Amino acid sequence: MHREIKDKSRKALLVMSSVVAVAALFGIYYYLIKESLPAIRSVGAELFLSDQWYPVWEPGEYGMRSLIINSLIVTVLGTLLVVPISYFIAIYLHGFASKKEKGVIRRLIEYLSGVPSVIIAFVFLTYLSPVFPNIGIYSPQNLLLALIGLFFLTIPISTVLILESLDSVPRELEESSSALGALPLKTYMKITTRAALPGVLNAIVLTANRIVGETIVVLLLGGGAAMVPAKLTDPMKTLTAAIASEMPEAAKFSIHYSALFVAGLVLVVFSTIFELTSVMLLRRSRR
Template identity: 30%
Template sequence: MNLTQTRPAADAVAKDGRGKFPKHKLEELRGRGYVMFCVLLLIVIIFSIVYFIASRGLTPFASQGVSVGEMLGGLKWSPEADTPRFGALPFLFGSFATSLLAAVIAAPLGICAAIFMTEMMPKVGKNILQPAIELLAGVPSVVYGFVGLSVVVPFLRDVFPGQGVGILAGGIVLSVMILPTITTVATDALRSLPAGLKEGSYALGATRWQTISRLVIPTTLPSLMTGVVLGIARAFGEALAVQMVIGNAPHIPHSLTQSAATLTSIITLSMGNTTSGSLHNNALWSLALILLIMTFLFVFVVRLLERRVKHA
């Protein structure tokens, strides 16, 4: 074929009769530009949030005489005293205690529900149980807090000594809130398991429970742990529901039924009563910075677990 004959055809494909790009080419360029703009905007927003919180949260350590050791290891929080104290250890303890307790309660329930929906009763689980569990994710936090205050706290008050508010009440409320996250991630992990593995196990004479306990769970364990870590991260950042049932006392409790406080609860309770730029206000931003760093650590753990799944 003559090259001089193919050149005009190529030009006709690249441009129309008026020397312009075809319509689909322009649409592709517009779409690519829109996507790049959204990505850049998202990056700018994330870095702006991190910079704003870090700049406010580091001010007490840089110019207002508060030490990092005092905030992370101190036991007394009295910002309005003649000698202000900013010990945040009780809030760190309360956040970790309620989040871990919620994970201990919700993880077995969520994983067992996922096993039931995928391995035992897949049709019933997919059509009835899974939508019911996912509906819990759409319930507002204030509703969980109100139910906890109306049901969980009186029940604990009648069963255990004390007022009913405390880490146990907060852990129970949070466990219900993170149950959809753990169940959904576990269900997706179990359904992504190749069917040939289970069929091979059944062909070798293994029972259903032997296949689940010795093959399915060990194989999908990193993905199951990813759901648990995401649930802990969700519980760690919850504010309103925990604030309503934990008691908000700035000390380390000696039992699960005593009042406590979390990072989120002390921030939401105190931020509106402080003046912007004051030492107390900046100390609360320091707590927000600690909360942000813990969130990044949870995301880092999730990434490690996902990488382990890919390499498995």
């Protein structure tokens, strides 16, 4: 009887936790949509079709297309920069590093993942940003500097996730490949990676999700210009940077205030898409 009560209590706690989590998610969406409606009604399609983001003008301009494009550019370029290097680091740790070496490197990577993003941004802003004007680049904060900061911020989590996926592959598959004469690197890249593909793809999705939601690095290193950069050394501004820099100064319940909630709603939609993709990949890997 005592065991049954314990079991029912655990189930009740699990149900309550699930209900609270789902309610919180729907609550966030409801609040964002509610606060976004004034800007959507007042500005309309111009919110997503115009590049003119000048909210302090009179009348204000609230076109955030460039901010959305910049967020996507940063996410795509950052993921393309981080994932291949993370993958080869994970391959090395999985198949070529000794047990002691693997433990040391993995611990260092985990320590790096614990460094606050503001510290990473501050270091690059202090020591790397002043170098750009000296080599003929007009903007000391730009897309390239933001990508470098995002690289050091996200490479630990990407490497660990890919490594865990590779380590979960049964050794028998690799031993069978080696018995047929395949070289170790070919085995890890062809056999192990294919077997761990859902986990690797999940790592890519989570890395992209981490980048699209990052704020302080792109705020301090991106340059803060609401324009689509034509080259890597141009300044830019993302949705997260706009929210972080402008929300404290926006008059409450103004159109500017509401437009920033629209930016937040777009970010949550992006994040939800990434999360749903991640869940689908994980379910596929369990089959």
